[in-house]
Amino acid sequence: MAYPLKDIQIPEDANKELLIAKHTKYLYDFAENKDSFEYVMTEHLRLSGIFWSITALDLMGTLRDFNKEDIIEIVKSCQHSNGGLSAAPRLDSHILYTLSGVQILVTFDALNAINADAVVDYVCSLHQKDGSFFGDKWGEVDTRFSLCAVATLALLKRLDAIDIESTTNYILSCMNFDGGFGRRPHSETHAGQVYCCLATLSILNQLHHVNAEQLGWWLCERQLPSGGLNGRPEKLPDACYSWWVLTSLAIIGKLHWIDKDKLSAFILACQDSDGGIADRPGDEVDPYHTNFGLAGLSLLGENRLKKINPVFCLCQDVIDRLKLKPQILDP
Amino acid sequence: MSSDEDHVLYKDRSDWADVKPLDIETDKDSVINIAYSETFRDCYGYLRAVLKSGELSERVFELTTTCADENPSCYTVWLLRRKLIAHLKKDLREELDFMVTQIQENQKNYQVWYHRQKMVEWLGDPAGELEFIRNMLEWDAKNYHAWQYRQWILRKFNLWDGELAVCDEMLAKDCRNNSAWNQRYFVVLNSTGFTSEVMDSEIEFTLDSVREVNYNESSWNYLRGIFKHANDKQKAHIINVLEKEFSSGRKSVFSLSILLDTYEATGQKDLALKAAEQLKEHDLLRANYWDFRARLLREE
Numbered sequence: 355m356a357y358p359l360k361d362i363q364i365p366e367d368a369n370k371e372l373l374i375a376k377h378t379k380y381l382y383d384f385a386e387n388k389d390s391f392e393y394v395m396t397e398h399l400r401l402s403g404i405f406w407s408i409t410a411l412d413l414m415g416t417l418r419d420f421n422k423e424d425i426i427e428i429v430k431s432c433q434h435s436n437g438g439l440s441a442a443p444r445l446d447s448h449i450l451y452t453l454s455g456v457q458i459l460v461t462f463d464a465l466n467a468i469n470a471d472a473v474v475d476y477v478c479s480l481h482q483k484d485g486s487f488f489g490d491k492w493g494e495v496d497t498r499f500s501l502c503a504v505a506t507l508a509l510l511k512r513l514d515a516i517d518i519e520s521t522t523n524y525i526l527s528c529m530n531f532d533g534g535f536g537r538r539p540h541s542e543t544h545a546g547q548v549y550c551c552l553a554t555l556s557i558l559n560q561l562h563h564v565n566a567e568q569l570g571w572w573l574c575e576r577q578l579p580s581g582g583l584n585g586r587p588e589k590l591p592d593a594c595y596s597w598w599v600l601t602s603l604a605i606i607g608k609l610h611w612i613d614k615d616k617l618s619a620f621i622l623a624c625q626d627s628d629g630g631i632a633d634r635p636g637d638e639v640d641p642y643h644t645n646f647g648l649a650g651l652s653l654l655g656e657n658r659l660k661k662i663n664p665v666f667c668l669c670q671d672v673i674d675r676l677k678l679k680p681q682i683l684d685p
Numbered sequence: 686m687s688s689d690e691d692h693v694l695y696k697d698r699s700d701w702a703d704v705k706p707l708d709i710e711t712d713k714d715s716v717i718n719i720a721y722s723e724t725f726r727d728c729y730g731y732l733r734a735v736l737k738s739g740e741l742s743e744r745v746f747e748l749t750t751t752c753a754d755e756n757p758s759c760y761t762v763w764l765l766r767r768k769l770i771a772h773l774k775k776d777l778r779e780e781l782d783f784m785v786t787q788i789q790e791n792q793k794n795y796q797v798w799y800h801r802q803k804m805v806e807w808l809g810d811p812a813g814e815l816e817f818i819r820n821m822l823e824w825d826a827k828n829y830h831a832w833q834y835r836q837w838i839l840r841k842f843n844l845w846d847g848e849l850a851v852c853d854e855m856l857a858k859d860c861r862n863n864s865a866w867n868q869r870y871f872v873v874l875n876s877t878g879f880t881s882e883v884m885d886s887e888i889e890f891t892l893d894s895v896r897e898v899n900y901n902e903s904s905w906n907y908l909r910g911i912f913k914h915a916n917d918k919q920k921a922h923i924i925n926v927l928e929k930e931f932s933s934g935r936k937s938v939f940s941l942s943i944l945l946d947t948y949e950a951t952g953q954k955d956l957a958l959k960a961a962e963q964l965k966e967h968d969l970l971r972a973n974y975w976d977f978r979a980r981l982l983r984e985e
Contacts, residue, residue: 394725394726395725395756397729397759398756398758398759398760398761399758440761441760444707444733444736444737444761445736445759445760445761446760446761446764448760490764492764492767492799492803494795494799530867530870530910531870531906531907531909531910531911531913532906532909532910536867537829537833538833538836540836540867540870540871540874540875541829541832541833541836541867542829542832542863542864542867542868543867544829570974571942571974572906574970574971574974575902575971577970577971579970586827586863586864587861587863587902587903587906588827588861588862588863588902588903589827608974610973611971611973611974611977612970612971612973613969613970616970
């Protein structure tokens with residue numbers, strides 16, 4: 355029953371070993387080379403970039419004191435009078451970077467650097483009557499923003515600040531006929547949005563609403579013969595989708611439904627010999643794919659990496675320190 | 686990025702002489718450090734300055750055009766631009782024209798699509814938008830942003846007439862386009878609903894499609910999706926067609942898996958179990974999943 359699919363071939367000389375020292379050097383160099391094209395062009399997502407880098411380093415056990423004080427200062431300088439955080443100083447506050455900032459601070463156990471009550475007020479100000487969340491005051495709605503809001507509040511231990519029922523119902527209104535989730539009601543199912551919706555429901559302890567069997571099937575259909583996972587049918591595999599799909603399967607307790615060895619080989623093949631991980635073997639690396647590639651390997655049980663928490667995408671020891679227990683369905 | 690040779694840097698413009706750009710590394714190792722264009726460094730230095738001063742003026746509007754050209758992913762540029770459009774009462778149609786190239790050059794960028802949506806919302810007139818989106822889908826028929834925007838337009842302005850035909854056309858071009866199948870479900874649900882008559886035609890359409898291209902996850906998912914709207918007679922018909930297909934040797938993991946589901950849904954346990962066992966043998970990547978299904982059936 356073979357059938358033609360959009361996929362890639364893993365080159366025979368692809369990396370098969372995890373290159374921890376190289377990835378560490380790549381991430382340190384990226385952060386220090388503040389005049390590089392890549393660094394300058396990513397100012398608009400700086401806090402997320404920092405989050406990806408420090409989480410990747412934390413997973414590898416090489417975070418040490420990676421400019422800790424400087425980074426805390428940057429996060430601090432990104433908080434606005436409305437309580438929200440922007441990607442970089444002087445840009446506008448947005449829920450995406452508010453979560454990134456909070457994730458960075460909890461990693462460094464430094465939440466007191468910002469005004470947490472003001473963050474809570476900001477998140478609540480974006481909550482809509484139908485349970486959805488705006489990304490900022492301009493009104494774009496997306497299930498990504500629901501996760502950012504709920505995860506931020508959970509990390510700040512302030513989930514009591516929002517109405518859980520309407521938040522849950524909005525997520526459920528985005529469930530599709532294939533069991534997956536999209537950006538808004540009836541948007542096409544997309545692996546990244548599936549993760550956002552499942553993680554939101556997990557934090558709110560509402561996973562019983564999910565059809566884990568049907569969704570699990572859709573998710574494991576994402577695995578291609580190369581071992582990599584794609585984000586939608588008929589799309590190419592990608593190391594970051596490998597994470598979105600894999601962690602979604604982990605949340606609903608179905609991680610064993612895919613071929614772990616083949617996925618592991620795919621992610622390892624996406625490594626550059628000089629460090630960093632790309633979307634596919636041979637492509638340009640970046641901190642985003644480096645983080646999600648490593649996070650995927652951690653979920654697959656790579657014992658040279660620390661354990662990742664599938665819901666918050668932070669090292670499990672950070673989540674344990676915060677005494678958070680997001681819901682995970684039994685296999 | 687802008688490669689306009691006539692572009693004059695803001696630092697060389699007399700009408701910007703009163704503004705001091707911010708956060709620009711000046712001259713320090715400038716020979717080796719300029720890894721990105723001087724235009725970029727220049728305009729973003731002035732952008733930071735006006736963000737700090739809060740200036741809303743024609744010259745700032747022009748500055749946002751340069752900044753958008755240099756890095757359209759900088760979300761603050763678009764927010765400032767909207768503030769300026771409202772403040773200066775700019776011509777919204779002109780802005781839509783500007784957004785044509787912006788979207789063409791940055792098809793996967795969230796900001797440019799949302800900016801266009803905001804302009805149309807302010808205009809209150811969707812004229813030309815469905816055609817614009819159709820053109821964009823010619824470039825990339827699975828562009829998530831384009832489909833999202835199309836759904837917004839359809840719902841906001843109630844433009845359902847003819848949309849199912851658009852789905853037909855898109856699927857005729859590429860029956861593996863999952864976005865178009867999703868759109869089909871969205872359109873039926875919001876226009877006619879899955880009435881018995883509509884279901885008759887949807888079932889035939891989908892069965893024709895899977896008969897033509899058997900190995901197509903998207904069409905099978907659609908069939909599975911609409912199955913729950915089918916009446917008993919329609920369900921029996923679907924099973925009948927699938928069995929015939931299957932016995933004539935046209936097999937796929939998809940067709941067998943949906944047979945499994947339909948057997949299960951209609952209480953034919955033995956047949957369902959047989960299908961699950963067969964799938965376990967054929968679909969090795971997902972053997973654990975099929976094993977799980979078989980176990981569930983045995984335990985029932």
